[in-house]
Amino acid sequence: MNDEKKITWVHYVLYVQLFIVLAGVDQFTKNLITKSLAVSQVKPIIGNFFSLMYVKNRGSAFSLLANKNWGITILSVISAIALVVILFVAFFVLVKYKSTRLSLCLIFLSAGTLGNLIDRIRLHYVVDFLRFDFGSYTFPIFNVADICITVSCIVLAVLLIFSDRFIPEIPFNSKKDNDEESDD
Numbered sequence: 001m002n003d004e005k006k007i008t009w010v011h012y013v014l015y016v017q018l019f020i021v022l023a024g025v026d027q028f029t030k031n032l033i034t035k036s037l038a039v040s041q042v043k044p045i046i047g048n049f050f051s052l053m054y055v056k057n058r059g060s061a062f063s064l065l066a067n068k069n070w071g072i073t074i075l076s077v078i079s080a081i082a083l084v085v086i087l088f089v090a091f092f093v094l095v096k097y098k099s100t101r102l103s104l105c106l107i108f109l110s111a112g113t114l115g116n117l118i119d120r121i122r123l124h125y126v127v128d129f130l131r132f133d134f135g136s137y138t139f140p141i142f143n144v145a146d147i148c149i150t151v152s153c154i155v156l157a158v159l160l161i162f163s164d165r166f167i168p169e170i171p172f173n174s175k176k177d178n179d180e181e182s183d184d
Contacts, residue, residue: 015103019111026115026144030127037129048133055141056125079117086110101159108152115145 037043037054044051087110119126128146132139142150 011100015107018104019107019114022108022111022148023114023118023145026112026148027118029144030115030119030129033129034127042131051131051133052129053131053141055128056123057128057141058125076117076120079113079120083110083113083117086113102156105152105156105159108148109156112145112148112152115143115148 033052033054037052039054039056042051042053086106089106116126126143126145128141128143130143130147131141
């Protein structure tokens with residue numbers, strides 16, 4: 001019996017569709033917020049715990065570089081380069097190693113990157129709107145693209161840390177491979 005995974009054009013179509021849906025959901029929710037709320041307006045959803053709040057983030061994560069005029073330009077260039085590299089790596093991993101898990105992580109990461117990049121280019125800021133309050137502490141406000149980026153990075157880290165268990169088809173440990181070859 002052949003254990004090798006067969007990757008067909010259907011896989012690529014599904015990955016492209018997932019990429020478009022994730023980036024589309026991000027843009028749809030941001031558009032909905034900008035039409036529904038004024039800047040800094042808070043709409044409570046779950047008491048004092050979860051609310052929607054329209055914020056214009058002119059920086060990167062946690063508003064880093066927000067006070068720099070050149071910040072949004074630098075972030076846009078970095079995001080565009082990262083997007084191209086991540087998409088290339090995602091499809092390379094799928095073709096070469098047939099790793100669906102790793103490719104999916106990279107698709108989520110690239111969709112989130114694209115969602116925020118669209119805002120930076122179109123609006124010169126990123127629309128953030130998901131707000132969580134823990135007593136007097138307010139977690140940094142974020143959006144759907146940020147969720148895609150954060151979750152994919154966490155899952156990617158877990159996959160890479162436990163590579164032998166979750167993605168055994170990718171030879172991360174070249175020493176182990178070299179030792180096995182010398183035993184033959």
